Amino acid sequence: MIKVKRRALAIALCLFAMGVSANEGIQGAWFRVPDGAGPIVENAEYIMVMRPGGNLVEIFIDPSNRMEIFTESRFEVTGKDLTFAFPDRDQSHHQIGFEGEDTLVLSSGSDRSMEFHALSGKSGLWSAAVKLAESGEVRSIQLLNGDGRHILGAPKAARVYLDSVRGSILLLGFEGARSDGAVTRQGHDWVVPVSHDVVALALGPESFLPRFERLVRGLSTR
Amino acid sequence: MRGLLGSLLVWLALPVLTAQADEQLLGYWYLEEGAPGFTIDDVHIGALYADGTILNLSSDGKEVSSYTSAEYSVEGDEITFIYPRGSDEEPERHPYRYELIDSDTLLYTDEAGDYENPEDAKTYYRRLPDNAHLTLALLGLAENGQLEEAELEVDSDFGERSVLVTTEDPFAQFILFSDRRQAFRGQINRNGVPVVSTVSRHLAAFRLGTAYPDEAFDEMIMIMQESIASAQKAAD
Numbered sequence: 001m002i003k004v005k006r007r008a009l010a011i012a013l014c015l016f017a018m019g020v021s022a023n024e025g026i027q028g029a030w031f032r033v034p035d036g037a038g039p040i041v042e043n044a045e046y047i048m049v050m051r052p053g054g055n056l057v058e059i060f061i062d063p064s065n066r067m068e069i070f071t072e073s074r075f076e077v078t079g080k081d082l083t084f085a086f087p088d089r090d091q092s093h094h095q096i097g098f099e100g101e102d103t104l105v106l107s108s109g110s111d112r113s114m115e116f117h118a119l120s121g122k123s124g125l126w127s128a129a130v131k132l133a134e135s136g137e138v139r140s141i142q143l144l145n146g147d148g149r150h151i152l153g154a155p156k157a158a159r160v161y162l163d164s165v166r167g168s169i170l171l172l173g174f175e176g177a178r179s180d181g182a183v184t185r186q187g188h189d190w191v192v193p194v195s196h197d198v199v200a201l202a203l204g205p206e207s208f209l210p211r212f213e214r215l216v217r218g219l220s221t222r
Numbered sequence: 223m224r225g226l227l228g229s230l231l232v233w234l235a236l237p238v239l240t241a242q243a244d245e246q247l248l249g250y251w252y253l254e255e256g257a258p259g260f261t262i263d264d265v266h267i268g269a270l271y272a273d274g275t276i277l278n279l280s281s282d283g284k285e286v287s288s289y290t291s292a293e294y295s296v297e298g299d300e301i302t303f304i305y306p307r308g309s310d311e312e313p314e315r316h317p318y319r320y321e322l323i324d325s326d327t328l329l330y331t332d333e334a335g336d337y338e339n340p341e342d343a344k345t346y347y348r349r350l351p352d353n354a355h356l357t358l359a360l361l362g363l364a365e366n367g368q369l370e371e372a373e374l375e376v377d378s379d380f381g382e383r384s385v386l387v388t389t390e391d392p393f394a395q396f397i398l399f400s401d402r403r404q405a406f407r408g409q410i411n412r413n414g415v416p417v418v419s420t421v422s423r424h425l426a427a428f429r430l431g432t433a434y435p436d437e438a439f440d441e442m443i444m445i446m447q448e449s450i451a452s453a454q455k456a457a458d
Contacts, residue, residue: 152397153417153430168379174412183408183418183426185401191410191418191426199410203379206404 026050026077026096029130030104030116039103039117041126047119049134050075056084057134065143067129071136082106125156125173128198131219132160132169139163152201159203162211167204169212173197185209194219244296246322248272249456250350250361260350262286262357262383263376267350269361270294276303277364279357286372286385288364296320301330318345325349352457355425355450356383356400362449363387368442387442394438395430421446 031044041047047067049057056073072087082094094106097113107113121127129141144157151157156173171194179193188209191201194216202212253266262281269277276292293304299321305314318330326349337343350357363369371388378384382401389395398421399406406426410418415436417429421443429439 150430152428177412179410179412179417181408181410181418183406183410183420185404185406187405187407190406191428193410 025098025101026082026104027052029119029127031119032114032116039115041117041119041123047130048116049130051134057130057136059130059133059141067133067141067143069133069138069140071133124175124195124197125158125171128171128173128194128200128219129158129160132171132215135215135218137162137215154199167202167208167212169215170201170203172199172201174199189213189216192216244322246325247296247301247320247328250358250453251328251347252350254346254348260348260354260357262354262360262374267357267361268347269365277361279361279364281374283376284374286360286369286374288360288369290364290367350453352453353402353424355402355422356385356398358450358453359398359421359425359446360385360387362445363389363442365449366445368445389438389442391435391438394435394442396439396442397428397430399426399428400424416440416443419443422450425450 027050029047029049031041031048032046033039033043034045037043045061047059047061049059051057054074054076055071056075058070058073060068060070062068074085076083076085077096080096082096084092084094086092092108094108094114097105097107099105099115102118104116104118105113106116119126119130125143129143132138133141138160140161142159142161144151144159145155151170152172154172154174156175158171158173160169160171162168174197176197178196179199181193182189183191185202186206186209188206189202189212190209191199194200200212200216200219202209204212248270250267250269252260253268254260255264255266263283265281267279269279271277274293274295275290276294278289278292280287280289291306295302295304299319300317301320302315302317305316307313317334319333321329321331323329323346328347328349330345330347332343332345335343352358360369360372368389369387370390371386373386375384375386376382380397380399382403384400385398387396387398402424405423406420407423408420409416416439418426419429419439420426425446427439427443427446
């Protein structure tokens with residue numbers, strides 16, 4: 001009992017010192033859409049994940065639906081002030097505001113304010129892709145079947161390229177369907193559901209399977 | 223059901239015909255053209271059935287196609303392949319002398335042809351190995367009239383070999399993943415219905431599309447499993 005209490009206290013002190021706990025509402029994934037586009041993740045051009053501890057995961061989405069991922073940036077919250085620290089750019093300072101629970105508004109002095117929308121945990125393929133990006137081991141993600149073609153029967157799919165070339169991950173989104181079970185290869189996960197309607201498949205040699213297993217298991221337990 | 227029925231018919235026909243045809247002739251034979259050892263990448267397979275019908279399965283490394291209309295008859299050490307032509311024409315007949323060199327090697331000699339080098343009259347077929355699960359699965363589908371189209375990809379992202387299979391029902395497509403070095407296990411269900419199934423330890427099937435009737439996929443899996451199992455049984 002005493003041990004647990006002490007530990008909780010230690011964590012609380014630690015968070016306070018970093019200033020992150022000041023605004024827990026800001027933690028999570030937020031996306032931005034171009035001006036005039038509807039606030040749905042399919043229109044997103046930028047997603048940022050504000051992780052506990054101040055890690056910022058940035059995802060830039062180009063018109064060909066390729067997501068480039070950067071995990072080197074950091075953020076810090078003090079009261080209503082938010083500071084981004086980028087490795088290759090100047091720091092930027094913003095004021096935090098919310099419109100309801102799902103819209104984050106960042107304003108900075110004379111600049112126009114920026115609107116971000118909360119990525120719902122139920123966003124199927126997108127949630128799975130973003131969670132994988134959070135691992136820090138993903139280089140880029142290509143969203144597939146923009147041309148209406150189904151990949152392995154899936155209306156939505158994405159190929160996740162890791163920071164090594166030994167293997168990649170195919171995410172298959174079956175909206176509204178519940179998948180269960182698993183297919184293994186050499187005793188390792190090969191095709192597994194990572195959320196209720198997303199299935200992941202390992203593309204690569206046998207040596208890639210343990211890494212795949214570790215990455216996708218991280219998704220379903222988080 | 224159709225798969226079960228098909229094999230049942232073959233079994234029933236078997237005792238009747240073994241009296242005439244050499245039982246050792248029956249089964250799957252492949253023409254070894256490239257490197258020794260069997261792969262489905264560039265091959266011709268002739269299946270000789272007890273009821274006198276033939277199934278041909280050919281692959282050029284991109285497409286696997288089947289042909290089922292031919293028949294054969296055996297008399298002594300002569301085998302004649304009979305290919306139908308137009309309805310009012312006599313079928314084509316190609317007689318060969320056959321010889322079982324050993325239980326796994328079959329030699330056809332064309333004695334009617336005029337060959338400068340007598341070796342050119344000879345064609346050697348080898349018995350299909352019982353671990354050729356992908357090929358056995360495709361043979362099973364073809365035997366049941368279900369192999370409409372099969373697109374083969376070698377060393378694809380999905381493993382050693384993958385085949386996109388279109389069955390008689392154009393909406394009933396699935397992909398077979400084959401890897402003879404790997405063991406597959408398990409199954410994935412979507413809304414309680416199998417969508418990824420392991421056909422054998424070296425073969426997994428991935429159902430495509432939603433218009434696919436549930437029972438149809440199960441039936442295809444059963445046909446393929448049966449075909450692999452009966453080859454195993456024959457080898458034991």
